[in-house]
Amino acid sequence: MSSRQALKVGVLGLRRGMTFATQFNTLPETRTVAVCDQDSARIEHALNTLGSDARGFSEYNEMLATDLDIVVVASGAPDHVLHCCQALESGRHVLSEVPADISLDRCRELVASVRKTGRKYMLAENCCYWGFVQEYRRQVRTGRLGDVLYAEGEYLHDVRRLYLENLDLPKDAGFRALREHPKSRRTWRADLHPINYLTHDLGPLLEILDDRCVSVCAMATASACGEGFAPAAEVALFKTAGGRVIKLLTEFSLPRPSHHWFALMGTKGSLESPRGPATKHLLYCEDENMESWSEMAWSTRLLAGPAAAWKSGHGGADWHISREFADCILHDTPSPIDVFRAMDYTVPGICAVRSIEQGGAPVPIPDLRED
Ligand SMILES: NC(=O)c1ccc[n+]([C@@H]2O[C@H](COP(=O)([O-])OP(=O)(O)OC[C@H]3O[C@@H](n4cnc5c(N)ncnc54)[C@H](O)[C@@H]3O)[C@@H](O)[C@H]2O)c1
Numbered sequence: 395m396s397s398r399q400a401l402k403v404g405v406l407g408l409r410r411g412m413t414f415a416t417q418f419n420t421l422p423e424t425r426t427v428a429v430c431d432q433d434s435a436r437i438e439h440a441l442n443t444l445g446s447d448a449r450g451f452s453e454y455n456e457m458l459a460t461d462l463d464i465v466v467v468a469s470g471a472p473d474h475v476l477h478c479c480q481a482l483e484s485g486r487h488v489l490s491e492v493p494a495d496i497s498l499d500r501c502r503e504l505v506a507s508v509r510k511t512g513r514k515y516m517l518a519e520n521c522c523y524w525g526f527v528q529e530y531r532r533q534v535r536t537g538r539l540g541d542v543l544y545a546e547g548e549y550l551h552d553v554r555r556l557y558l559e560n561l562d563l564p565k566d567a568g569f570r571a572l573r574e575h576p577k578s579r580r581t582w583r584a585d586l587h588p589i590n591y592l593t594h595d596l597g598p599l600l601e602i603l604d605d606r607c608v609s610v611c612a613m614a615t616a617s618a619c620g621e622g623f624a625p626a627a628e629v630a631l632f633k634t635a636g637g638r639v640i641k642l643l644t645e646f647s648l649p650r651p652s653h654h655w656f657a658l659m660g661t662k663g664s665l666e667s668p669r670g671p672a673t674k675h676l677l678y679c680e681d682e683n684m685e686s687w688s689e690m691a692w693s694t695r696l697l698a699g700p701a702a703a704w705k706s707g708h709g710g711a712d713w714h715i716s717r718e719f720a721d722c723i724l725h726d727t728p729s730p731i732d733v734f735r736a737m738d739y740t741v742p743g744i745c746a747v748r749s750i751e752q753g754g755a756p757v758p759i760p761d762l763r764e765d
Contacts, residue, residue: 401463401723404428406454406477408436410491411468413707414518415440415448417716420702424464424720430457458484464723466518467491470582471590475500478515479507487514489719492593494733494740496586498760501737501744505762508733516719516729517736519597520711521654526675526692527598530658530665534602538679540662542603547595548643548669551652554619557584573620580622587614588644589628589746593739595654596632596642597731602658606738606761607632607640612746613754618647630746632759642746737762 403418405411408431418424429440430451437450451457458465458480465481467474468491475495478488494517495501508515521527534542554572559579589612600606610632614625627645634640656667663679666687674689694709699717706713718730731739742759749757 400425401720402427402461403464403466404430404457404460404462404486405440405466405468406430406457407466407468407470407491408433408440409468411466412440412443413712414466414468414489414716415444417706417713418464418466418720419444419446420706420713421716421720423724424716428457428460428462430454454480458486462486464489464719471586472496472582475504478504482507482511482513482515485511485513487719487723489516489518489715490736491518492597492739493590493743494593494736496590496744496747498741498744501741502762502765505733505737505765514719514723514729515733515736516715516722517593517597517731517733517739518715518719519593519731519736519739520708520715521594522597522601522731523696523711523714524598524694524709525696526667526694527602527656528696529675529690529692530598530656531602533665533677534658534660538663539658539660539665542638542658542660544639544641544659545599545603546641546643546655546657547592547599548645548653548655549591549595550643550645550648550650550655552649553583553646557581557619557623557647569619572623577622583624583646584619585622585624587624587628587743587747587750588626588646589614589630589642589750590743591646592630592642592644592743592746595644595656596640596742597739599640599656599658600738603634603636603638605634605636605638607742607759608635608761609633609756609758610742610746610749611754611756612749614750623647625750628746628750630742630749632742734763 401424403426405415415426465486467477612630614628617623618626632640655669658665666676676687703710703713745757
């Protein structure tokens with residue numbers, strides 16, 4: 395496809411959004427032609443980095459008024475549905491950052507908008523594209539673990555610095571400095587329930603298990619940062635349609651090295667990903683004469699894909715998201731993580747917050763396919 399025919403991409407939000415602005419320029423069939431951010435310095439940086447004839451906009455509506463095929467929504471999580479629906483209603487295909495949103499009502503609006511417009515929507519859940527996640531999936535599909543009855547996921551990442559605009563505290567600034575900073579300069583992350591940011595771990599587990607969550611009980615710790623800031627950690631217990639239990643822990647403000655962690659326990663064996671200083675994945679299968687865990691050299695990278703993929707963020711996953719979204723438009727095939735799967739990853743976190751508000755009581759998780 396020549397550059398004249400390339401799918402034209404506009405990107406909203408030029409921090410995380412820069413990843414996709416760059417990735418869509420590495421594909422021959424897509425070209426980033428517009429970028430948008432309220433912050434003029436970010437626009438300038440984006441235009442310099444892209445080194446192309448892309449145009450910069452400070453107003454989203456103005457970017458949407460230009461000739462675009464795809465809009466990437468990488469604004470703050472509470473605004474995702476608002477921005478996605480505006481793009482869908484203007485006839486664009488939408489690649490949305492995670493989570494899909496943090497409000498159930500807005501999630502319902504998104505589903506309705508995708509249904510009404512018939513445009514493609516994909517949730518950019520990059521962790522589903524990790525090589526070892528696909529390997530776990532293969533192990534489960536071949537039956538090596540037997541029936542998987544229980545799974546766990548964790549995402550721990552000290553992002554206190556992102557609680558403030560323009561990162562204007564040093565990385566090692568203490569809790570007191572954070573509290574004393576003007577409230578008006580806090581970002582959407584400062585009071586985001588950690589469990590709303592569960593898709594990086596729940597998404598892969600649901601793909602591995604081919605399942606969805608149907609109810610949740612959850613609890614939160616106090617905030618580590620003080621009044622008006624999010625709880626430090628939140629933990630949810632999900633029951634799935636397949637009868638499994640999944641435990642999910644998210645934590646974003648305690649001083650410790652970050653990690654994602656996954657565990658699966660089945661009737662024939664178990665799997666665990668590296669945690670803390672461990673470097674290898676661990677597999678135990680009862681019928682295979684293993685005395686204890688076997689170390690597995692599985693990689694975060696997906697082996698398929700060109701070298702360009704490996705250079706992209708998150709072990710190459712960001713390239714694969716861009717590639718697959720472009721392909722589903724070019725070949726008019728279903729979106730790889732469509733709006734309903736996006737809801738399967740996102741709505742359990744929204745319901746977990748409701749459970750926390752009700753002292754940990756069980757809360758049913760609606761299937762928005764049935765709306
Ligand atoms: N998948 C991943 O690995 C990953 C990594 C980081 C962030 N994210 C997600 O990406 C999204 C963005 O994250 P971030 O850290 O870049 O957030 P951020 O808040 O730091 O940046 C968002 C940017 O969008 C701009 N923006 C917001 N609303 C706008 C509007 N109406 N008009 C113009 N500009 C607007 C802001 O000025 C800001 O520069 C979030 O939803 C986050 O959850 C995903």
